[in-house]
Amino acid sequence: MERKISLLVIRRLPRYYRYLGELLRENITRISSKELSEKMNVTASQIRQDLNCFGGFGQQGYGYNVTALHSEIGAILGVNKLQNIIIVGAGNLGHALANHAGFAKRGFNLIGIFDSDKEKVGQKINDCEIYDMETLGDFLDKNEVRIAILTIPRLCTQEVADLVTAHGVKGLWNFSNMDLEVSDDVIVENVHLSDSLMTLSYQLSESEKKKEG
Amino acid sequence: MERKISLLVIRRLPRYYRYLGELLRENITRISSKELSEKMNVTASQIRQDLNCFGGFGQQGYGYNVTALHSEIGAILGVNKLQNIIIVGAGNLGHALANHAGFAKRGFNLIGIFDSDKEKVGQKINDCEIYDMETLGDFLDKNEVRIAILTIPRLCTQEVADLVTAHGVKGLWNFSNMDLEVSDDVIVENVHLSDSLMTLSYQLSESEKKKEG
DNA sequence: TAGATTGTTAATCGATTAACAATC
DNA sequence: TAGATTGTTAATCGATTAACAATC
Numbered sequence: 001m002e003r004k005i006s007l008l009v010i011r012r013l014p015r016y017y018r019y020l021g022e023l024l025r026e027n028i029t030r031i032s033s034k035e036l037s038e039k040m041n042v043t044a045s046q047i048r049q050d051l052n053c054f055g056g057f058g059q060q061g062y063g064y065n066v067t068a069l070h071s072e073i074g075a076i077l078g079v080n081k082l083q084n085i086i087i088v089g090a091g092n093l094g095h096a097l098a099n100h101a102g103f104a105k106r107g108f109n110l111i112g113i114f115d116s117d118k119e120k121v122g123q124k125i126n127d128c129e130i131y132d133m134e135t136l137g138d139f140l141d142k143n144e145v146r147i148a149i150l151t152i153p154r155l156c157t158q159e160v161a162d163l164v165t166a167h168g169v170k171g172l173w174n175f176s177n178m179d180l181e182v183s184d185d186v187i188v189e190n191v192h193l194s195d196s197l198m199t200l201s202y203q204l205s206e207s208e209k210k211k212e213g
Numbered sequence: 214m215e216r217k218i219s220l221l222v223i224r225r226l227p228r229y230y231r232y233l234g235e236l237l238r239e240n241i242t243r244i245s246s247k248e249l250s251e252k253m254n255v256t257a258s259q260i261r262q263d264l265n266c267f268g269g270f271g272q273q274g275y276g277y278n279v280t281a282l283h284s285e286i287g288a289i290l291g292v293n294k295l296q297n298i299i300i301v302g303a304g305n306l307g308h309a310l311a312n313h314a315g316f317a318k319r320g321f322n323l324i325g326i327f328d329s330d331k332e333k334v335g336q337k338i339n340d341c342e343i344y345d346m347e348t349l350g351d352f353l354d355k356n357e358v359r360i361a362i363l364t365i366p367r368l369c370t371q372e373v374a375d376l377v378t379a380h381g382v383k384g385l386w387n388f389s390n391m392d393l394e395v396s397d398d399v400i401v402e403n404v405h406l407s408d409s410l411m412t413l414s415y416q417l418s419e420s421e422k423k424k425e426g
Numbered sequence: 427t428a429g430a431t432t433g434t435t436a437a438t439c440g441a442t443t444a445a446c447a448a449t450c
Numbered sequence: 451t452a453g454a455t456t457g458t459t460a461a462t463c464g465a466t467t468a469a470c471a472a473t474c
Contacts, residue, residue: 006464006465008464008465009465010412010415010416011408011412013411013412013415014405014407014408014411014412015392015405015408017411018390018391018408032430032431032432033431033432034431043466043467043468044431044467045466045467045468045469046465046466046467048431048432048433048434049433049434049465049466049467051433052432052433052434056432056433058431058432058433059431059432059473059474060430060431060432060433060472060473060474061429061430061431061432061473061474062430062431062432062474063430063431063432064432076415077411077412077414077415078411078414078415078417078418079411079414083414091309092305092308092309092312092313093309093313095305095308095309096304096305096306096308096309097406099305100305100306100406102390102406102407103407103410106407106410106411108410108414146417147410147413147414147417170417170420170421171413171414171416171417173409173410173413177231177315178231179228185420185424187413187416187417187420189409189410189412189413189416191404191406191409192227192228193310193313193315193404194227194315194316194319195224195227195228195231196386196402196404197316197319197321197386197402198226198227198230198290198291198292198319199223199224199226199227199290199402200360200384200386200400200402201290201291201292201296201321201360201384202223202226202289202290202291203223203384203400203402204291204359204360204383204384204400205291207383207398207400208383211398219440219441221440221441222441245454245455245456246455246456247455256442256443256444257443257455258442258443258444258445259441259442259443261455261456261457261458262441262442262443262457262458264457265456265457265458269456269457271455271456271457272449272450272455272456273448273449273450273454273455273456273457274449274450274453274454274455274456275450275454275455275456276454276455276456277456
């Protein structure tokens with residue numbers, strides 16, 4: 001029986017992936033957990049523990065092959081393989097995300113943007129068409145979409161979440177400032193921007209208090 | 214000597230704040246840790262432990278006064294008091310954040326947007342003017358700004374971070390897909406969107422694997 | 427072979443949960 | 451007063467770090 005891998009470990013993987021990509025660009029082909037730990041400001045022990053959740057990618061006496069490790073982590077994260085995504089909500093944030101080049105690079109293939117504003121319907125963002133919200137259910141029945149990005153106003157987010165999950169979507173990337181209720185085969189990843197900014201604000205006050213007192 | 218409050222506790226505060234705000238809107242004036250724990254899907258014990266990091270806000274046999282607790286947590290997070298912020302980078306994401314009503318509501322006062330594109334300089338987003346990047350240092354010398362939002366391309370982010378912190382900014386809200394190096398009196402709060410999406414992608418694959426096997 | 431560095435076990439540290447006396 | 455619920459201490463659980471035998 002396999003041990004469940006902690007979400008804390010998972011959340012560190014993309015960071016490893018980034019640093020390894022950086023090393024690749026610098027043509028560094030080999031790295032030890034110690035060297036990497038110094039670059040990333042974590043312990044070498046943690047790196048080795050984390051990686052060994054997924055398999056022995058290193059070699060004693062040598063370290064890790066950067067290319068191999070980078071692509072292993074990529075595979076674990078599901079980068080590389082193409083997966084369709086849609087954006088619901090063509091407001092400023094939906095716009096920004098649709099234009100975000102980084103997603104396509106990582107295999108996320110934007111195949112539709114949905115909005116209830118008829119004025120926007122038919123327009124294109126970054127080569128992707130904006131469709132009428134009313135056609136969303138049909139669209140999902142005809143296209144395999146596992147991930148939906150929700151950049152819609154707070155009040156309709158739960159309703160849209162219900163709709164898209166009823167049509168087969170299994171992952172929600174939620175930008176609304178609220179928590180969603182979904183059945184337990186659906187994964188929600190929240191980006192609570194206000195929460196993040198408030199956390200920053202707290203840490204700032206704290207840091208200033210410390211300096212004064 | 215006070216114990217340092219864990220960042221895990223801090224990151225839960227905005228969520229408490231949201232739920233309490235919700236209760237206020239429903240005109241609920243009183244709540245016990247047990248009731249709140251059921252709504253929020255955490256343990257009552259954790260709520261009481263978290264709150265007691267900051268003081269005894271409750272009353273034995275009664276619970277917590279919603280209004281009082283809401284405003285206490287608001288004060289802890291530095292909401293309510295007005296603080297100036299700027300956005301550096303008037304691209305899609307900078308645009309979206311400038312238009313985000315939620316920040317103003319929480320006391321974050323956007324006083325300037327900066328971009329190096331001369332075409333954009335002089336335009337306004339949500340009543341806030343876009344200024345020339347070259348004037349950023351001067352602007353910061355003349356205006357008290359503790360927080361800068363960085364929505365600029367990856368390659369110039371470190372440079373801009375260096376610039377604004379040299380001019381007194383103490384908190385960076387970083388949307389670039391990289392880690393910043395700053396002196397230790399500066400707080401960086403990262404919003405790594407790609408990391409977040411990859412984490413979602415991993416969890417999805419995992420959940421599907423479990424169902425199949 | 428000797429040196430380096432992994433994979434993995436054990437020790438430590440910190441966070442969460444449980445329990446209950448204090449008290450409203 | 452009796453019932454409810456906090457604040458807080460103690461117990462448990464999980465995550466991180468340290469240590470080292472295995473081995474390239």
